[in-house]
Amino acid sequence: DAGITQSPRHKVTETGTPVTLRCHQTENHRYMYWYRQDPGHGLRLIHYSYGVKDTDKGEVSDGYSVSRSKTEDFLLTLESATSSQTSVYFCASKQEPSRAQHFGDGTRLSIL
């Protein structure tokens, strides 16, 4: 399996504070993804990256920003966290040519 590490694994914070989640992969995959998982909604794409400094929006990008300064690292930032952003966040990278995505273990984020 691709080595994908997410940090932190759990975080509790307050409304209005900035939050940054980190994703690190060791497989040199070009594509990386951030999803959120909520009951009844499955996984929804927030942002993705197709290379260093190349990112694009997904289905639920409002309130989130991303950055990718190195191939191995993909950061997700909530500029001003809201309670609606309480969720489990997953990072993934895509293997070529199979196009299979490999996932990290997730970050459980609670915003009070």
Add this chain to the structure above:
Amino acid sequence: AQSVTQLGSHVSVSEGALVLLRCNYSSSVPPYLFWYVQYPNQGLQLLLKYTTGATLVKGINGFEAEFKKSETSFHLTKPSAHMSDAAEYFCAVIDNYGQNFVFGPGTRLSVLP
């Protein structure tokens, strides 16, 4: 736009019984199809994938799936359920641009003793 439907948000089977989890998709391009499994408090793990070639795909843990183009289906099966198969299962299809996934809503599998 692509979509993925998984019939049954919750499926229960007895240990040793056949497992059948249904997945139907819509896609305007030849599909790449995937099944993932998620155990509690873990990320998604790839079970199997269909890209091209043989329509019956074998995956890990004794699971297999058959791509049926005429039915736009990619159902997941396992001949004999084990207690350790209890988890949530997600079907996914590659989108029209060939880069991103569209996930189904998931099916939670319970295995009864």
